Amino acid sequence: MWVLNTETGVTWEVEGELAERLAADPVYRVVDAPIDEAAADEGKQTKKASTK
Secondary structure (H helix, E strand, O other): OEEEEOOOOOEEEEEHHHHHHHHHOOOEEEEOOOOOHHHHHHOOOOOEEEOO
16 A cells, blocks of 8 residues: 655555555555656566565
């Protein structure tokens, strides 16, 4: 899932326990995946964070 930090404006993809914690945190908002035109042209993915 993608989250937006409403204080900093940073958006990134998170998974697992981190995603659950951020979804419950009022500072973060679940959002649609951002469109990165340069990455889309090259088939790349934007920032991703996960805890395993």
